[in-house]
Amino acid sequence: MKDFMNSKYYMVxxxxxxxxxxxxxxxxxxxxxxxxxxxxxRQDFVKGLDQVxxxxxxxxxxxxxxxxxxxVYEAKTADNKTIAYAVQIISSKGYNGLITYLVGISNVGxxxxxFVVQHTETPGLGAKIIQEKFxxxxxxxxxxxxxxxxxxxxxxxxISGATYSSRATSQAVAEALSFITGNFKLTSSSELNSxxxxxx
Amino acid sequence: xxxxxxKLPPHQHGxxxxxxxxxxxxxxxxxxxxxxxxxxxxxxxxxxxxxxxxCSFTEWVYESIKYKKDYLERFLEFKGSVTAALIxxxxxxxxxxxxxxxxxxIASIIAKQLFGGFGRNVYNPAITGRIAVLVGYSSxxxxxxxxxxxxxxxxxxxxxxVPIDAISMATTLTAAKETVAxxxxxxxxxxxxxxxxxxxFIPGAAGEVSALALLIGGALILITRIGAWRIPFACLTTxxxxxxVFWYFNQGYVLDPITQVLSGGIILGSFFMATDFVTSxxxxxxxxxxxxxxxxxxxxxxxxxxxxxxxxxxxxxxxxLVPLIDRYTKPRSFGG
Amino acid sequence: MKIxxxxxxxxxxxxxxxxxxxxxxxxxxxxxxxNGLALGLATTAVLLCSNMIISLLAKxxxxxxxIPSYILVIASLVTVxxxxxxxxxxxxxxxxxxxxxxxxxxxxxxxxAEIFASKNNVLDSMLDALGSGxxxxxxxxxxxxVRELFGEGSIFGVRIMPEAYNPFVLFIMPxxxxxxxxxxxxxxxxxxxxAKKARS
Numbered sequence: 161m162k163d164f165m166n167s168k169y170y171m172v173x174x175x176x177x178x179x180x181x182x183x184x185x186x187x188x189x190x191x192x193x194x195x196x197x198x199x200x201x202r203q204d205f206v207k208g209l210d211q212v213x214x215x216x217x218x219x220x221x222x223x224x225x226x227x228x229x230x231x232v233y234e235a236k237t238a239d240n241k242t243i244a245y246a247v248q249i250i251s252s253k254g255y256n257g258l259i260t261y262l263v264g265i266s267n268v269g270x271x272x273x274x275f276v277v278q279h280t281e282t283p284g285l286g287a288k289i290i291q292e293k294f295x296x297x298x299x300x301x302x303x304x305x306x307x308x309x310x311x312x313x314x315x316x317x318x319i320s321g322a323t324y325s326s327r328a329t330s331q332a333v334a335e336a337l338s339f340i341t342g343n344f345k346l347t348s349s350s351e352l353n354s355x356x357x358x359x360x
Numbered sequence: 361x362x363x364x365x366x367k368l369p370p371h372q373h374g375x376x377x378x379x380x381x382x383x384x385x386x387x388x389x390x391x392x393x394x395x396x397x398x399x400x401x402x403x404x405x406x407x408x409x410x411x412x413x414x415c416s417f418t419e420w421v422y423e424s425i426k427y428k429k430d431y432l433e434r435f436l437e438f439k440g441s442v443t444a445a446l447i448x449x450x451x452x453x454x455x456x457x458x459x460x461x462x463x464x465x466i467a468s469i470i471a472k473q474l475f476g477g478f479g480r481n482v483y484n485p486a487i488t489g490r491i492a493v494l495v496g497y498s499s500x501x502x503x504x505x506x507x508x509x510x511x512x513x514x515x516x517x518x519x520x521x522v523p524i525d526a527i528s529m530a531t532t533l534t535a536a537k538e539t540v541a542x543x544x545x546x547x548x549x550x551x552x553x554x555x556x557x558x559x560x561f562i563p564g565a566a567g568e569v570s571a572l573a574l575l576i577g578g579a580l581i582l583i584t585r586i587g588a589w590r591i592p593f594a595c596l597t598t599x600x601x602x603x604x605v606f607w608y609f610n611q612g613y614v615l616d617p618i619t620q621v622l623s624g625g626i627i628l629g630s631f632f633m634a635t636d637f638v639t640s641x642x643x644x645x646x647x648x649x650x651x652x653x654x655x656x657x658x659x660x661x662x663x664x665x666x667x668x669x670x671x672x673x674x675x676x677x678x679x680x681l682v683p684l685i686d687r688y689t690k691p692r693s694f695g696g
Numbered sequence: 697m698k699i700x701x702x703x704x705x706x707x708x709x710x711x712x713x714x715x716x717x718x719x720x721x722x723x724x725x726x727x728x729x730x731n732g733l734a735l736g737l738a739t740t741a742v743l744l745c746s747n748m749i750i751s752l753l754a755k756x757x758x759x760x761x762x763i764p765s766y767i768l769v770i771a772s773l774v775t776v777x778x779x780x781x782x783x784x785x786x787x788x789x790x791x792x793x794x795x796x797x798x799x800x801x802x803x804x805x806x807x808x809a810e811i812f813a814s815k816n817n818v819l820d821s822m823l824d825a826l827g828s829g830x831x832x833x834x835x836x837x838x839x840x841x842v843r844e845l846f847g848e849g850s851i852f853g854v855r856i857m858p859e860a861y862n863p864f865v866l867f868i869m870p871x872x873x874x875x876x877x878x879x880x881x882x883x884x885x886x887x888x889x890x891a892k893k894a895r896s
Contacts, residue, residue: 255666285498285499311538311542312542320499320502320503322499323538323541324666327541327542
């Protein structure tokens with residue numbers, strides 16, 4: 161026995177046995193947690209969709225459509241009428257790495273909501289772009305010219321000391337807006353107004 | 361058995377001793393300090409006194425704990441007051457007072473005393489303190505003011521609030537960066553900014569605005585020969601040459617060299633901070649290399665980075681190369 | 697049972713302050729107290745299991761292949777922790793995600809396995825793991841609390857500093873990690889020296 165334990169066969173055998181055992185344990189844990197992890201990522205995304213879309217009756221996450229290699233998530237009412245679209249925009253214009261946004265555009269071409277999915281901006285400065293106070297300033301804007309920070313001639317109040325991050329956010333929202341207006345037939349707001357006037 | 365006697369730096373072989381150097385240096389800084397008080401009001405005077413007090417007091421406390429003797433002599437040295445003045449001069453004029461205190465504490469404790477005290481610090485304390493608050497309080501650091509009246513017109517002791525007669529305004533360098541970033545182009549020669557920039561009637565850091573006042577002080581330093589002329593000369597020459605090259609090939613996107621050299625802290629940095637004999641090379645050849653490095657890095661940071669001004673970073677980066685420069689530029693001794 | 701195995705790890709041989717081990721996660725994750733605590737606890741969990749398993753297996757593992765075997769055990773433990781955290785504390789995992797796999801190469805875990813667990817019985821090894829893990833967690837928590845306190849004005853997200861305090865963002869930036877760690881190491885050494893002087 162002592163001889164065997166010093167042989168090279170035992171060396172191979174012991175590492176093999178350990179590898180086998182941990183392999184089995186890992187596959188077991190992976191099997192048990194896999195579904196939950198997928199579900200957690202789904203919930204994360206749906207949380208973002210909830211932020212940028214109005215109340216919807218369908219399941220935008222699984223019913224997404226693909227336009228120009230870009231996934232578009234549609235919010236629909238119970239009678240299957242699309243009321244808003246959400247797209248994911250990845251911007252490289254931030255101060256520090258990529259920023260992923262989820263932008264919701266309503267069917268009249270107005271910004272419905274903006275959500276920062278992921279960013280690596282400077283804490284305390286650029287990281288303030290995730291604050292609601294900043295993101296809500298985009299809501300309701302329909303004119304891409306207005307979707308710029310005030311310094312560049314738009315209406316967005318930039319975060320002081322974080323011009324780059326603020327500018328990146330405005331550009332991403334403008335990009336989402338032009339993508340949706342360019343690819344989908346939207347009800348223009350003037351048309352909607354005339355309908356409303358008729359009702360009155 | 362014999363023991364070697366090690367003499368600690370500064371190994372200054374000038375005509376004057378350290379105390380005299382200190383006196384000349386303070387006198388040279390005076391025009392720029394007086395201009396900042398005249399231009400931004402008595403609030404600046406209070407900022408200078410506060411920062412000098414914090415620097416001197418912390419260094420005195422630290423050294424008292426460390427050496428446990430000569431309390432009174434150490435106190436009367438007012439160590440760190442030059443550092444303190446430079447901190448205030450390189451920061452925007454109207455800041456909450458705690459920013460000065462934080463910068464002073466970082467300069468005197470972390471940059472100076474923890475490295476072994478005066479004479480042994482690797483990095484220029486004033487710039488270290490300034491960069492720390494620049495990075496740490498960057499939203500405050502981007503607000504500059506252009507006073508519309510001066511101390512002669514409203515000479516009240518206005519030390520607590522922002523003077524009313526001032527408008528918040530971006531510096532020439534920041535404004536130029538913004539213009540280019542948002543897709544605009546710059547005038548090829550900004551001739552109308554040259555005179556105000558030279559005299560100092562522009563928004564900017566408190567002691568950096570007036571090129572004239574700084575040059576008067578710089579001339580005093582050069583005449584009395586306390587600071588090596590090689591560093592500012594090499595630094596400014598390199599800066600101007602590179603600024604001209606970059607400007608020539610990117611007209612409309614880079615400020616013209618005259619505006620470049622008159623705005624920001626390049627003059628203050630090259631005359632008063634790069635020449636600090638504790639953190640600059642010992643030998644002539646090394647001083648020229650050091651100056652060239654400071655100037656080249658400064659203009660490159662200005663043009664290629666997201667920061668509008670680069671002299672502070674460039675001097676700190678070159679500071680860390682000083683031991684290496686000294687090692688390779690050491691003159692050969694006779695018979696060696 | 698050696699109680700010293702426990703206390704040494706916490707104070708005298710503290711991984712961060714005395715041995716300078718595991719500095720990469722120490723500097724990188726400690727921008728908020730919760731991150732420091734979570735990474736400390738995750739490391740402790742891995743350390744405890746790895747010390748336990750390795751002290752049991754040490755006799756059967758040939759000397760020449762002990763390092764690969766230990767790494768196999770540690771790596772699979774870390775993967776298990778990673779999967780479990782992703783599934784059950786998903787929000788925390790989003791922040792620490794990058795650093796959990798790095799526990800594999802954290803010198804503390806392999807160091808304790810090699811220095812202690814392979815030469816001692818199970819109970820002592822577990823005590824040693826708890827001590828080292830606790831020491832590491834405390835160090836991370838201390839560093840992260842100081843950084844969060846000055847850099848954000850809060851600890852564990854609870855505002856501590858008065859409203860008027862303007863957070864000094866340098867502390868939660870990488871440079872602040874180095875400065876704070878240096879100052880804390882200096883202070884810990886000073887306290888330990890004083891304690892030594894008082895005893896003698």
